[in-house]
Amino acid sequence: MSDDTNPLMMLIWILPIILFVFYGQRIQLYVTSGEIKKAIKKLDGFKVESRDELINYVKKNLKLENDPTKNIDKFLEYFTIMPVDMDPNGIVDKVRHTVRMKEDYTREHIKLLSPQITEIELTKVQTLLEIASSLQMIYKIVNHMFLTAKKQNNYPLILPLQMLLPFIMEQAKAMNDSIPAFKTGQPVGDGIGPMIVGKMMLDAKKETVAFQTVLAKTDFEDRTLFLLKAEGPGSTVGRPAEALESIVSNSHIDAIVMVDAALKMEGEDSASVSHGFGAAIGGIGTERFQIEEIATQKKIPIFSIVVKQSTNEAITLMTKEIADTSDDVRSQIYEMIQENTKQGQSIVVIGVGNTSGVPQ
Amino acid sequence: MIFSKKKTIVAYTIEKCPKCDMQRKRKFVEGDCLFSDSSKCTSCDGLTRIEKIFGQELES
Numbered sequence: 001m002s003d004d005t006n007p008l009m010m011l012i013w014i015l016p017i018i019l020f021v022f023y024g025q026r027i028q029l030y031v032t033s034g035e036i037k038k039a040i041k042k043l044d045g046f047k048v049e050s051r052d053e054l055i056n057y058v059k060k061n062l063k064l065e066n067d068p069t070k071n072i073d074k075f076l077e078y079f080t081i082m083p084v085d086m087d088p089n090g091i092v093d094k095v096r097h098t099v100r101m102k103e104d105y106t107r108e109h110i111k112l113l114s115p116q117i118t119e120i121e122l123t124k125v126q127t128l129l130e131i132a133s134s135l136q137m138i139y140k141i142v143n144h145m146f147l148t149a150k151k152q153n154n155y156p157l158i159l160p161l162q163m164l165l166p167f168i169m170e171q172a173k174a175m176n177d178s179i180p181a182f183k184t185g186q187p188v189g190d191g192i193g194p195m196i197v198g199k200m201m202l203d204a205k206k207e208t209v210a211f212q213t214v215l216a217k218t219d220f221e222d223r224t225l226f227l228l229k230a231e232g233p234g235s236t237v238g239r240p241a242e243a244l245e246s247i248v249s250n251s252h253i254d255a256i257v258m259v260d261a262a263l264k265m266e267g268e269d270s271a272s273v274s275h276g277f278g279a280a281i282g283g284i285g286t287e288r289f290q291i292e293e294i295a296t297q298k299k300i301p302i303f304s305i306v307v308k309q310s311t312n313e314a315i316t317l318m319t320k321e322i323a324d325t326s327d328d329v330r331s332q333i334y335e336m337i338q339e340n341t342k343q344g345q346s347i348v349v350i351g352v353g354n355t356s357g358v359p360q
Numbered sequence: 361m362i363f364s365k366k367k368t369i370v371a372y373t374i375e376k377c378p379k380c381d382m383q384r385k386r387k388f389v390e391g392d393c394l395f396s397d398s399s400k401c402t403s404c405d406g407l408t409r410i411e412k413i414f415g416q417e418l419e420s
Binding site for chain 2: 184185186187195198199202233316317318319320322323324326357358359360
């Protein structure tokens with residue numbers, strides 16, 4: 001008797017087929033669940049670690065009147081409801097108002113924990129709080145999606161989570177890895193813009209032009225340079241748009257040069273430098289909107305220089321390759337000014353990014 | 361994974377003497393801040409300034 005007609009062999013062939021036809025999705029759900037469970041466990045670890053790091057930092061570095069744990073846990077649970085965008089008219093102002101309100105509230109409540117806190121420590125605690133609450137939110141959302149899919153025994157529901165998970169984990173790991181740099185006040189990859197402009201304004205007189213934003217005026221080949229960056233070495237991005245508005249209202253500006261870190265595409269070299277047009281600034285978009293608005297109204301051209309880097313490099317301790325580009329980019333800024341402006345003109349140079357560990 | 365190497369990031373500080381341009385690389389110490397005065401220059405009587413702070417990967 002050949003194998004083809006052997007009933008036992010037929011059963012061995014047919015049984016798995018029947019099994020996969022009826023239970024295929026469920027089997028896939030179990031396999032995928034295992035992977036997602038591992039990722040959730042990792043996310044839970046990040047959440048706990050970032051919270052503990054924040055509490056330990058506050059206890060170690062601030063003069064406290066009471067135990068901060070309860071208050072910090074309350075801060076971590078805060079949420080922000082973004083404005084309704086059914087009618088987009090005036091949405092930017094509403095978003096800016098909501099986000100600033102949250103920032104101001106958090107700042108005031110950290111001050112209540114320790115009234116003698118310095119501005120630099122305050123920005124550090126605020127950043128650590130932002131990291132811990134973001135990691136907590138990521139954990140909650142991923143866990144919710146996973147548990148919902150499991151509860152409903154719904155395999156298609158778990159598919160988007162499975163597809164997004166590598167990207168989510170990359171972001172979460174980068175956030176978790178960034179904690180030591182912010183705690184010790186080291187410069188991060190995103191700080192390359194402030195680092196370059198900060199060095200340009202070293203010997204010049206500095207003044208605060210907007211909240212946590214400094215301005216220095218220098219001359220370069222018969223041109224006036226308005227150098228702008230967030231006030232370091234605290235961990236802040238400042239308010240460059242407000243500062244630009246203030247400069248433009250007092251002086252005639254002929255060009256804006258922005259230096260920032262930009263996310264590199266896969267395959268691109270880290271620390272490679274690119275030139276372009278338009279406002280090079282990230283974030284939720286309110287600062288970019290305001291800068292574009294000012295530039296359009298006053299017909300000011302915006303030139304940009306970006307230093308490419310990965311998500312992880314942007315928020316963790318600056319790599320050697322990125323730090324080494326600073327002198328070269330500074331020369332490129334001067335070249336760009338020479339090529340695109342005439343003598344007697346005024347140019348605003350903005351170093352965009354988090355200025356943690358970067359004074360001026 | 362069995363064959364993956366654990367990567368450790370070590371923070372370094374680069375000090376540069378504005379007088380003689382001498383550069384020195386040392387391990388980062390808490391309190392180091394970019395553009396701040398650091399230590400006496402070993403090759404002239406100048407005072408070095410912190411030029412860069414960065415992380416480099418060590419494979420172990």
